[in-house]
Amino acid sequence: MSNEYTSAEMMTVTAAKALENGMTCFVGIGLPSEAANLARLTHAPDVVLIYESGTLQTKPEVLPLSIGDGELCESALTTVSVPEMFRYWLQGGKVDVGFLGTAQIDRYCNLNTTLIGDYQAPKVRLPGGGGAPEIATSAGEVFITLKHSKRTFVNEVDFITTLGFGRDGKTRDGVPNIGKGPTRVITDLCVMKPDPETKELVVVSLHPGVTRDDVIEATGWEIRFAEQLETTPTPDARELEVLRDLKARTERKHAGEA
Amino acid sequence: MSNEYTSAEMMTVTAAKALENGMTCFVGIGLPSEAANLARLTHAPDVVLIYESGTLQTKPEVLPLSIGDGELCESALTTVSVPEMFRYWLQGGKVDVGFLGTAQIDRYCNLNTTLIGDYQAPKVRLPGGGGAPEIATSAGEVFITLKHSKRTFVNEVDFITTLGFGRDGKTRDGVPNIGKGPTRVITDLCVMKPDPETKELVVVSLHPGVTRDDVIEATGWEIRFAEQLETTPTPDARELEVLRDLKARTERKHAGEA
């Protein structure tokens, strides 16, 4: 197998690497779920995956299409009620990492999955918060993964569905019993981390072949770059193989259904 | 079998008759449990028995010694956690009748299972409230059964562990989301009900062979009698047979254990 890969694969593999073995991860559907399961199937076999449907420590053979696919329950250690999941496991402080996607993100890592435009007269109505608002505040830290574009990386989100660091970067300050918040954002172009002081997102690593201008072009604010800007390691052959197998299995399974 | 019976049997059979078929009953251990199971085995096969150990709709073959005997779980429809039992099933309003015993009871049906004497320097320390304080307020109504004596029927309880109607009979007035409270007290001498107005306990029925003086002697306040004082029906042969069988089975079972 050649080591060529798509930018989507680069994003997923990089997001997967963020998860360490043994971490307990509350997984959002879509890109986070893909990355988390790739981590489990490669370097982090003992990563613990939790989905908001109540499935604890699940090991799906294929990627779930919904947050509550039967696959998640069948391969879980056990399945608890949704109130228990949010009360005991998330709010109870058992989650190391919340892994989220989003429709919009701003420079302070605030997430919008509610709507574009004004709340009372939305231009586009999005699905809403789901589990994210409390995942972002109760998990020890938060990883975010999404495709990079001016449509998604905006100067200020239209609505803060889910707290990054607030409109001024300070909203977490002094709040008791709150997690660290977002610690990294992984896109198809780069990896970003919040500045330790201001909490503004800073590019810390560019994916191979991506230029600063590419990121600037795709970001809705004047994006900053770390002084020590790194190059993201490329996916290795095994990571790509496992990812492609996973996606192929998933496609076959979902196509084959009823 | 002869129709002779003990006063304890009279009490149990009368208490059992208070339960109607189909009622959902939160059962206290001891006398209430004996009465509730007798009801289930005689006139009320579909009475639903709930114990605070989490056993829902249980049908023990023998009387449990503790509130959480294995027998209760094995014969239950299902067993839930203790928080769920108190939150969903009791506080959630699913219980028609709470069936309680007590160490002390007063004229306003307040129950004391906490201590004799002063709280800070008790003469006798009793086990405490357990499930009773909220059973008494969340159940639709409350039945109480205990042996009649001046030691148990006191003018004022030393401590209100569990609300009857308060020290003035008015504590339930105007409280939202509260049950009717005690509606009958069954002893080995008589049946009492609270006066609809004042809530003071009134003897409504004397067991056969019991005189007014017997009750007066055994009660720590000037007990009132209903104008239409009735005679409690005697146990019939089947009730006595089922009760005696139940107690014999229970004794054999508990004696036989390790």
Added chain:
Amino acid sequence: MAEFLSLHDAVARYVEDGATVAMEGFTHLIPFAAGHEIIRQGKRDLTLIRMTPDLVYDQLIGAGCAKKLIFSWGGNPGVGSLHRLRDAVEKGWPHKVEIFEHSHAAMACAFEAGAAGLPLAVLRGYVGSELPSVNDQIKYIECPFTGERLAAVPSVRPDVSLVHAQKADRKGNVLVEGIIGVQKEAILAAGKSIVTVEEVVDDLEAGPNACVIPGWAIDAIAVAEKGAYPSYAHGYYPRDNRFYKDWDAIARDRDTFQTWLDDNVYNAGGQA
């Protein structure tokens, strides 16, 4: 005490115009058959409660049954938008639907509190979110022990809840298994409850701590085979992912939706 009724009769008896209705099932065991029956009976002005409105509420909203929606995630899972919900919210078709929007954590706690007979749920929630600025049902309490400010939301206490489950025994006790969501809470929190089941069996064959809801805590049970389709019933049939994808095109257009509704609900007799 659970009464075995036809789905038609159960809905006719317990779902009134203007009622507050919760239909639960978290991705799994979604009560589609019951939803279709509500549409067929032309119920109106319902306040619909559901964590994840999903296709079932897209259909109810598109059919004009809903006046309000209380929810926490309104998408087509794994596919995208709920176009009928969006059309109602964005364009007011077939009429305006008022929305009360929460997070999952708050909704889950609100169901829990409803089952627990409480008027409110307390959670560490909504910190830094702007949802409280658009939903006046989100308030705060102060912990009398620590001084911590915690979010409070009204408990969910629907007039009627409808859920789907795998099976009932002949006494009306119901087993829910697999992803159990907030089904038990929905039933216990409701004034009246209707459970549709795949089948009625002699013995539930449930483990000692299984999620079994006693018949006396349920008002009506209706057999609805494949009653959760196109969602799934653990142990019975899988999710029809293709239908979820197809729904995107069906629901995107008012006419296609209307035709689908005619063919699959209005003219589909007792069960769709």
Added chain:
Amino acid sequence: MAEFLSLHDAVARYVEDGATVAMEGFTHLIPFAAGHEIIRQGKRDLTLIRMTPDLVYDQLIGAGCAKKLIFSWGGNPGVGSLHRLRDAVEKGWPHKVEIFEHSHAAMACAFEAGAAGLPLAVLRGYVGSELPSVNDQIKYIECPFTGERLAAVPSVRPDVSLVHAQKADRKGNVLVEGIIGVQKEAILAAGKSIVTVEEVVDDLEAGPNACVIPGWAIDAIAVAEKGAYPSYAHGYYPRDNRFYKDWDAIARDRDTFQTWLDDNVYNAGGQA
């Protein structure tokens, strides 16, 4: 991540003098072996939390381990009093024990709230009871939606919780089955947790919604066969009702108790 330790090492590592300790098991699965190990190791000044202190706390209190007791029903179930508890409360032997007394409903909610990471539990409780007049840990909040006054108690968040369960698998996942009480809540609410089990197995053989606690939510697992005796373990051995009755005489007298303790705990090696 659960580590398999001997009971001695688990208690030595995680139970410190002065700690707040919850040992749960509602009549079923009472962690007697763990309690005896705490007595043997001479732990002191413990704040003991338990809904139903039972014989296990009677023994700990009589052995002088306890400074405070938080509880809701302190009797010998089906038999009568806990004489060691009474002797401590009434006569201060072997020393005074301070008590914080609740109802079951409040304690159960407090464990639930502790597992849920909240500082308080809210319940409709204590109405008309005089317990709030003797326990200043019972306060009130007002529902911001209905104005209803509801009781509030601090959540239970022990430094360490000890429970007994039927079995663990080799990764340290634990199955609790039957009367599950507040065991799960005790573990999840605690800073550190020790679970004793009857046996370690390859496969828990648990149903889809069984009460399984993942190994990563537990600190130590120790095998303690018959570790719940004289209480029982569903599927393993029954309750020794006779021992409960005999305890009345043993515990009634300080000397008999002391002798029993010598014979059955101090001089009983690793497990009693």
